[in-house]
Amino acid sequence: MRIGALKLKAQLYCGDALAMGPGKADLLEAIAREGSISAAGRVMGMSYRRSWLLVDEMNRCWRDRLVETMPGGGKARGARLTDTGATVLAAYRALETALADATTGETLATLDTLLRTEPLSPATPLSD
Amino acid sequence: MRIGALKLKAQLYCGDALAMGPGKADLLEAIAREGSISAAGRVMGMSYRRSWLLVDEMNRCWRDRLVETMPGGGKARGARLTDTGATVLAAYRALETALADATTGETLATLDTLLRTEPLSPATPLSD
Numbered sequence: 001m002r003i004g005a006l007k008l009k010a011q012l013y014c015g016d017a018l019a020m021g022p023g024k025a026d027l028l029e030a031i032a033r034e035g036s037i038s039a040a041g042r043v044m045g046m047s048y049r050r051s052w053l054l055v056d057e058m059n060r061c062w063r064d065r066l067v068e069t070m071p072g073g074g075k076a077r078g079a080r081l082t083d084t085g086a087t088v089l090a091a092y093r094a095l096e097t098a099l100a101d102a103t104t105g106e107t108l109a110t111l112d113t114l115l116r117t118e119p120l121s122p123a124t125p126l127s128d
Numbered sequence: 129m130r131i132g133a134l135k136l137k138a139q140l141y142c143g144d145a146l147a148m149g150p151g152k153a154d155l156l157e158a159i160a161r162e163g164s165i166s167a168a169g170r171v172m173g174m175s176y177r178r179s180w181l182l183v184d185e186m187n188r189c190w191r192d193r194l195v196e197t198m199p200g201g202g203k204a205r206g207a208r209l210t211d212t213g214a215t216v217l218a219a220y221r222a223l224e225t226a227l228a229d230a231t232t233g234e235t236l237a238t239l240d241t242l243l244r245t246e247p248l249s250p251a252t253p254l255s256d
Contacts, residue, residue: 005147008227009137012239017247019133020239060248084242091238095231099136102230103223110219111140111148114212119145120188 001096005115006108008099012092019061020092027054028081028089031067037079055079062088129224133243134236136227140220147189148220155182156209156217159195165207183207190216 001008001022011021018024030040041051059065066085070078081089129136129150139149146152158168169179187193194213198206209217 005140005142006223007139007141009135009139011135011137012133012243013135014133014244015246019243019247056250057247060250061244062242063244064242088239088242091235094235095239098230098233098235099227102226105226107219107222107226111216111223114190114192114216115140115147116142116189116191118143119147119185122184122188 001100003100003103003108005112006103008096008103010092010095010099014061017057017061019058020088024054024058025089025092027051028058028066028085031055031079032081032086032089035078035080037067037069040079129228131228131231131236133240134231136224136231138220138223138227142189145185145189147186148216152182152186153217153220155179156186156194156213159183159207160209160214160217163206163208165195165197168207 001010009022012019027040027044030043031037034040034043037051037055038048041048044051046054055067059067062084064084065082066088067079068082070080129138137150140147155168155172158171159165162168162171165179165183166176169176172179174182183195187195190212192212193210194216195207196210198208
């Protein structure tokens, strides 16, 4: 999530597994919109295998799975968010909003004032 | 920054250059404590060249440099934070605190309730 010069990343872990993050949230939204894991992966530029593995990881991290697949053959089988999936996605987006709101204070303004628009050119390394 | 299952990362960019982030803030703190770039790099397990390049990148991203080196020979030359360096470091830490405070609401509690402690084992990939 970008807020001017600030890049914020919120990730939820279940043990060492990434349960939710920016990419997985985008994938959930794409699945809800496209109605299938393969179509969602395609619009996000990832392979079916990759998108399937991300969905599987999410499904294993939460008390209920976030995505359910519907009967049907092949890669084109339908998929949709479960109620838990919709709840987790909404809560994650709300968390991102709360984080963004937390940056509206004076602190980020202080940093923004001091930050250049573009960096100066690299200096010659100090000689030893 | 870890808050239970949540990992938060705040990065400030100047163009494509990373002006401040968790690692650079830690390096600034180490320089303030150790009094030299090489000693700070050493306690953080990085080479002198690596720590010098990170300092140089920071110095080029802000209106004033964050670290100044003191006269003296070789890698052991002293270094300290400028006033701007101390200001930026404090503002970055304050931003992290504001972000952490923003996660104390109901949203993270909702997510925490639904999250498993450990993920289930990977499933057998769906056959195509």
